[in-house]
Amino acid sequence: MAAGLSATQTGPGDSTAGAAPVRRGNFPAAGILLLGLVVPLGLLTAWTVAALLGHLPEQILPPPWIVLDTLLDGIQDGSLLSSTMTSLERVAEGFAAGAAVGLVFGTAVGLSKTLREFVDPLFLALSQVPTLGWMPIVILIVGIDEGLKIIVIGWSAFIPVVLNTSQGVRDVPEAYVELGRVLSFSRWSKLTMIVLPSAVPSIFTGLREGLANGWQTLVAVELIASFEGLGYLMAYGRQLFQLELVLSAMIVVGLIGLVIHGLLTLAENRLQRWRPETSR
Amino acid sequence: MSLITIAGRERLSHTAPIGPPPSPFLGRHLRPLAVPIALLAIWELLAHAGVADPRFLPPLEEVVARGVAEFSRGGLAFNLLASLERDLIGFVCGSVAGIALGLAIGFSRLLERLLGPVLLVHRQIALFAWVPLISMWFGGGEAGKVVFIALAAFQPALINTWQGVSGIPRSYRELAEVLTFGWFDFARIIAIPGALPQIFTGLHSALIYAWTATVGAELLLNIAPGIGGRMNEGQHLFHMDLLLLCILLLGGVGVVFNVIAGSLEHRLLRWRIP
Amino acid sequence: MTGPVAISEQGRGQSHALEIADVSKRFSVAGRRVQALSHIRLAVDDGEFVSIVGASGCGKSTLLRLVLGLDTDYDGDIRVDGHRVERPGLDRSIVFQEHRLLPWLNVEANVAAALRQSGLGAAERGELVRDHLHLVGLDQFAKAYPAQLSGGMAQRVAIARALVTKPRFLLLDEPLGALDALTRLRLQDELQRIVRHEGTTAVLVTHDVDEAVYLGDRIVIMHPHPGRIATILPVTDAVSRDRSDPNFIRLRDEVLSWLGVSRTGIDADAELARRSA
Numbered sequence: 001m002a003a004g005l006s007a008t009q010t011g012p013g014d015s016t017a018g019a020a021p022v023r024r025g026n027f028p029a030a031g032i033l034l035l036g037l038v039v040p041l042g043l044l045t046a047w048t049v050a051a052l053l054g055h056l057p058e059q060i061l062p063p064p065w066i067v068l069d070t071l072l073d074g075i076q077d078g079s080l081l082s083s084t085m086t087s088l089e090r091v092a093e094g095f096a097a098g099a100a101v102g103l104v105f106g107t108a109v110g111l112s113k114t115l116r117e118f119v120d121p122l123f124l125a126l127s128q129v130p131t132l133g134w135m136p137i138v139i140l141i142v143g144i145d146e147g148l149k150i151i152v153i154g155w156s157a158f159i160p161v162v163l164n165t166s167q168g169v170r171d172v173p174e175a176y177v178e179l180g181r182v183l184s185f186s187r188w189s190k191l192t193m194i195v196l197p198s199a200v201p202s203i204f205t206g207l208r209e210g211l212a213n214g215w216q217t218l219v220a221v222e223l224i225a226s227f228e229g230l231g232y233l234m235a236y237g238r239q240l241f242q243l244e245l246v247l248s249a250m251i252v253v254g255l256i257g258l259v260i261h262g263l264l265t266l267a268e269n270r271l272q273r274w275r276p277e278t279s280r
Numbered sequence: 281m282s283l284i285t286i287a288g289r290e291r292l293s294h295t296a297p298i299g300p301p302p303s304p305f306l307g308r309h310l311r312p313l314a315v316p317i318a319l320l321a322i323w324e325l326l327a328h329a330g331v332a333d334p335r336f337l338p339p340l341e342e343v344v345a346r347g348v349a350e351f352s353r354g355g356l357a358f359n360l361l362a363s364l365e366r367d368l369i370g371f372v373c374g375s376v377a378g379i380a381l382g383l384a385i386g387f388s389r390l391l392e393r394l395l396g397p398v399l400l401v402h403r404q405i406a407l408f409a410w411v412p413l414i415s416m417w418f419g420g421g422e423a424g425k426v427v428f429i430a431l432a433a434f435q436p437a438l439i440n441t442w443q444g445v446s447g448i449p450r451s452y453r454e455l456a457e458v459l460t461f462g463w464f465d466f467a468r469i470i471a472i473p474g475a476l477p478q479i480f481t482g483l484h485s486a487l488i489y490a491w492t493a494t495v496g497a498e499l500l501l502n503i504a505p506g507i508g509g510r511m512n513e514g515q516h517l518f519h520m521d522l523l524l525l526c527i528l529l530l531g532g533v534g535v536v537f538n539v540i541a542g543s544l545e546h547r548l549l550r551w552r553i554p
Numbered sequence: 555m556t557g558p559v560a561i562s563e564q565g566r567g568q569s570h571a572l573e574i575a576d577v578s579k580r581f582s583v584a585g586r587r588v589q590a591l592s593h594i595r596l597a598v599d600d601g602e603f604v605s606i607v608g609a610s611g612c613g614k615s616t617l618l619r620l621v622l623g624l625d626t627d628y629d630g631d632i633r634v635d636g637h638r639v640e641r642p643g644l645d646r647s648i649v650f651q652e653h654r655l656l657p658w659l660n661v662e663a664n665v666a667a668a669l670r671q672s673g674l675g676a677a678e679r680g681e682l683v684r685d686h687l688h689l690v691g692l693d694q695f696a697k698a699y700p701a702q703l704s705g706g707m708a709q710r711v712a713i714a715r716a717l718v719t720k721p722r723f724l725l726l727d728e729p730l731g732a733l734d735a736l737t738r739l740r741l742q743d744e745l746q747r748i749v750r751h752e753g754t755t756a757v758l759v760t761h762d763v764d765e766a767v768y769l770g771d772r773i774v775i776m777h778p779h780p781g782r783i784a785t786i787l788p789v790t791d792a793v794s795r796d797r798s799d800p801n802f803i804r805l806r807d808e809v810l811s812w813l814g815v816s817r818t819g820i821d822a823d824a825e826l827a828r829r830s831a
């Protein structure tokens with residue numbers, strides 16, 4: 001099962017954080033997966049050969065085995081693991097806060113036209129400011145402690161969650177809304193039986209984008225203002241011109257990204273079992 | 281964009297009430313202004329009541345005065361232009377490369393299978409994780425910044441183009457076969473027009489990503505003229521008014537980009553609207 | 555049918571089960587006013603089965619929506635037991651023109667959704683759902699999702715959902731329109747059996763004149779622009795429920811000619827003009 005990779009795209013306009021596009025039909029079998037390994041293996045070989053022949057200056061690209069050594073060292077002495085844990089914790093906290101508030105706020109804004117009229121323009125304007133732009137101000141106000149990270153990561157996750165949730169809630173087909181009325185649903189039933197399930201694809205797009213944003217922001221904030229974490233490790237490696245440190249941290253960042261992606265896809269597929277298998 | 285669809289939906293809805301809604305709280309067109317004005321008023325009150333530290337909460341008139349001074353001397357305007365120039369160069373390079381590669385992958389099954397997995401993994405690496413590497417490869421100066429911005433624009437342009445082309449319904453592909461289209465006709469008559477909406481979505485995201493990356497590059501890489509540079513200055517000298525002004529500019533540029541992209545999209549894709 | 559005296563007395567004293575009294579409904583479409591319904595008068599008694607036929611766009615669905623209480627912005631009155639309908643209620647259920655099953659719920663849960671406001675316990679609900687799925691012959695598909703059903707099966711689930719609350723009024727908006735001829739015939743019998751069995755009062759909108767005659771106690775024929783009732787034909791006992799009976803065919807032809815379709819194809823328009831004059 002290649003469930004982790006063959007996410008069906010659901011959200012409209014999901015452009016940057018969702019799954020990779022997937023061809024119609026089933027995900028390629030083993031032979032085709034092997035084809036996907038050709039390029040990475042080729043690059044790795046070229047890198048190794050170039051390093052062996054001494055064509056690659058270490059400041060540009062250290063040999064692969066050194067990167068591997070650094071990676072293993074980091075795992076063994078626990079430094080890489082503890083950095084990873086710190087980073088993951090920050091993302092988890094920031095994302096959880098931002099997404100939770102975003103879900104509630106997005107649902108409220110989606111349900112109430114009046115609320116929307118009051119807050120939509122302001123929210124849209126605020127969301128146009130790149131998250132990093134807020135960082136200097138937040139640093140001045142709360143300092144560079146954990147608070148900064150939670151706030152900035154939370155905010156970056158909050159925006160897409162709000163936008164997608166409210167859109168999803170607004171786009172509930174009128175036919176289903178009517179059905180809720182015909183069945184005399186209470187407000188709560190309408191919300192849980194009709195509005196939210198129908199908004200699930202949008203909400204997921206929002207969560208996906210929110211998590212991706214949070215992860216991006218984490219790296220940025222750790223590069224700028226931190227003394228631990230993967231981003232800090234990279235900044236440190238850059239200062240010491242230890243490219244192998246930078247690269248091994250990048251590998252971890254990429255791996256975590258992949259895992260997150262896989263988990264989200266799994267959760268999404270679970271929540272949307274009702275979708276016809278041949279959708280697309 | 282969303283507002284238009286909502287209006288359309290409500291017009292069709294069976295239950296749209298006729299006449300004014302019961303007891304409207306504040307006029308419809310005033311509502312968007314209510315919250316910002318209230319917030320600014322509270323701000324002004326707090327600033328003048330001496331409750332808040334003026335270093336954190338400068339009175340609004342100070343921010344305005346700062347803005348007037350900056351712009352009359354041309355300082356901030358110059359910085360803004362420097363940022364915009366960097367942004368646009370990176371955006372153009374990145375999105376052109378992204379669209380080109382996206383089309384290639386979308387058309388060629390072989391290329392898709394060769395490069396798809398690599399690109400999928402590449403995409404999972406947080407954008408800012410490239411900063412240290414880029415700064416070592418290209419330096420922290422102008423070149424490094426533009427490369428980083430281009431990388432930011434590259435990803436959404438690539439992914440959406442790829443998605444757009446490979447998402448063309450099978451029935452259209454079959455139609456092309458029935459009409460015995462060659463590769464070129466297929467691209468020109470079916471694939472590119474079919475993928476265009478998604479390509480635009482990609483460009484739109486690329487524009488936003490490039491702007492984020494511009495700010496990031498200016499904050500993270502060498503200090504240079506630009507809004508990010510001024511923000512660094514504001515942070516170090518504790519000039520809250522300058523920081524707020526910069527935020528305003530960042531948001532303003534974002535809004536303008538969005539409006540331009542939205543209206544271009546609307547205009548160029550008019551044939552899609554039923 | 556009881557005599558006219560009984561009805562008018564009932565009308566004064568106790569009133570009809572469902573009474574549509576001089577109902578008109580306008581829409582404004584792109585700035586223009588469209589008269590969807592004009593002075594509709596119809597009284598339905600308990601246990602009656604009323605069929606409504608009429609050209610597309612003559613306001614049949616609109617009328618059902620008003621009876622449901624989905625839309626209360628109209629002229630005239632719609633009363634159940636003399637009380638004006640203000641909002642939807644579980645006493646009136648509908649099978650929509652499209653099945654409108656919630657795609658994220660499986661068959662069982664879709665039917666059970668109708669019982670959320672019923673105040674019944676979980677066990678009772680489960681039993682009701684099972685019974686009604688059995689009634690429409692879908693016990694095997696309780697766990698299936700709507701996307702995994704055929705059109706006819708989905709429509710049967712919708713019928714089960716409409717019946718599970720044991721509604722007093724069952725409104726049917728072309729419930730069998732999307733089905734193949736064979737399934738339709740089977741479901742017509744099924745529907746008749748169920749409605750008689752539960753003593754439900756039914757209003758059926760259909761394009762199929764055979765179906766209207768076969769199922770209805772009365773046939774309401776509507777004309778468009780503006781949507782209005784052209785006539786109401788009783789289905790007398792003389793018309794046995796046998797589709798090839800001469801009486802059946804005669805009534806069907808009469809309905810058809812009211813709809814502007816004549817068997818011979820000539821002077822249908824003249825006939826129509828004469829009748830609506």
Ligand SMILES: Nc1ncnc2c1ncn2[C@@H]1O[C@H](COP(=O)(O)OP(=O)(O)OP(=O)(O)O)[C@@H](O)[C@H]1O
Pocket residue numbers: 292293294581582583588590609610611612613614615616617781
């Ligand atoms: N929400 C609405 N807004 C504006 N006009 C409407 C609306 N709903 C119905 N109409 C108009 O009212 C008229 C009657 O529509 P209705 O759907 O009731 O027809 P119908 O008899 O059910 O047709 P069909 O047999 O095709 O289902 C049509 O002219 C339609 O254009």
Ligand SMILES: [Mg+2]
Pocket residue numbers: 614615616651727
């Ligand atoms: Mg209808």
